[in-house]
Amino acid sequence: MNWSVEDIEMMGHAIKLARQGLYTTRPNPCVGCVVTKDGQILGEGFHIKAGGPHAEVHALAMANSDLNLGAKGGTAYVTLEPCSHYGRTPPCAEALIKNQLARVVVAVEDPNPQVCGRGIAMLRDAGIQVDVGLLQDEAYKINPGFMKRMEAGLPWVTVKLASSLDGKTALANGASKWITGPEARRDVQRLRARHCALVTGVETILADNPSLNVRHSELGSLADKHSESDLHQPLRVVLDSRARVTSDLALFAIESPILLVSCDDYPAIEQQSWPSHVKQLKLNCDESGRVDLNELFKYLGKQCNSVLIEAGATLAGSVIAQGHGDELVLYQALKILGSSGRNLITLPEYTAMSQIPAIKLVDERKVGADTRLTLDIRS
Numbered sequence: 001m002n003w004s005v006e007d008i009e010m011m012g013h014a015i016k017l018a019r020q021g022l023y024t025t026r027p028n029p030c031v032g033c034v035v036t037k038d039g040q041i042l043g044e045g046f047h048i049k050a051g052g053p054h055a056e057v058h059a060l061a062m063a064n065s066d067l068n069l070g071a072k073g074g075t076a077y078v079t080l081e082p083c084s085h086y087g088r089t090p091p092c093a094e095a096l097i098k099n100q101l102a103r104v105v106v107a108v109e110d111p112n113p114q115v116c117g118r119g120i121a122m123l124r125d126a127g128i129q130v131d132v133g134l135l136q137d138e139a140y141k142i143n144p145g146f147m148k149r150m151e152a153g154l155p156w157v158t159v160k161l162a163s164s165l166d167g168k169t170a171l172a173n174g175a176s177k178w179i180t181g182p183e184a185r186r187d188v189q190r191l192r193a194r195h196c197a198l199v200t201g202v203e204t205i206l207a208d209n210p211s212l213n214v215r216h217s218e219l220g221s222l223a224d225k226h227s228e229s230d231l232h233q234p235l236r237v238v239l240d241s242r243a244r245v246t247s248d249l250a251l252f253a254i255e256s257p258i259l260l261v262s263c264d265d266y267p268a269i270e271q272q273s274w275p276s277h278v279k280q281l282k283l284n285c286d287e288s289g290r291v292d293l294n295e296l297f298k299y300l301g302k303q304c305n306s307v308l309i310e311a312g313a314t315l316a317g318s319v320i321a322q323g324h325g326d327e328l329v330l331y332q333a334l335k336i337l338g339s340s341g342r343n344l345i346t347l348p349e350y351t352a353m354s355q356i357p358a359i360k361l362v363d364e365r366k367v368g369a370d371t372r373l374t375l376d377i378r379s
């Protein structure tokens, strides 16, 4: 397909709109839509919140407002195939047909089994010209978690780590406050706000006593765009195979959901003493008593597009070594902690360079005095 400059510009604009939903749409995907006629934008919109109107509905409403001429005979640019099903909202394909669009340009097909080509077929059956694949890669990348969960039933897994220049996460005695600066720590808050669940290990909980929540006051400019109630608190998942956590830890003082995961052969922690925001899950464990990560991610894939691992070297290492990690976000500080400091990631011994994990640089930028590397670690 030979796309016109106008097509590319309009879809580029729809992609920018879609990204505005990054912190609010889950578990739905981020989607943007632009409605044009004779080269003019008549309507635009994006999906803001699951349960609310889809991107197309916002864009059509604007195109049909008193100020505008109506969408009839126009072109709609949508970053994701218009839906064909009655979910929490009616099908967008139907809305586009009713509004008598002449052409619909779709960046990428919706892998949701409820849609999966049916939206495009509905539009074509109604005589609308549908062109698919414009800026497909960019549109796919807006929703890596939604795409992976729909295609594989698994969440996108981001591993977050922070280290010194010499790859250490703490001094030998465990002191680590603070290796990275305040800007990087605010950036981590934004990272948390984008993920459906945070996974950590009991060792981290016992050593650092973190709250693991999103703190609106620490979100910087993001807090101006979204009120506290617009943002989701991630599900806090603690891998605690031998049930060692106690209810006096800081984590429990915040009333957002917590999932305590222990081994199925280990007695449950006295259930009555937990408040209602705490749930327990039993999973298989391996010979060394570690929770089976395959089972964990399959479980989380039922509800989550994306999971952030904020853990110590052992859990982060297991996630990477077992091939569950998709992305590594590494904050690197201009500090040297020395050779007795704690290591970044525990990995098995490699004996050939061909065995080491494959890593591709996605993004590199300064965050305050620190550097943030975003790395593709999919094997």
Ligand code: AOF
Pocket (backbone or CB within 6 Å): 028, 029, 030, 031, 032, 046, 047, 050, 051, 052, 053, 054, 055, 056, 080, 081, 082, 083, 086, 087, 088, 089, 090, 092, 093, 110, 112, 115
């Ligand atoms: C679209 N445009 O803006 C979005 C779509 O529960 P519902 O009714 O909101 O449906 C959610 C599903 O709809 C979601 O899983 C995905 O397949 C599709 N999302 N589709 O045409 C949109 N957000």
Ligand code: ZN
Pocket (backbone or CB within 6 Å): 054, 055, 056, 082, 083, 084, 090, 091, 092, 093
């Ligand atoms: Zn829809």
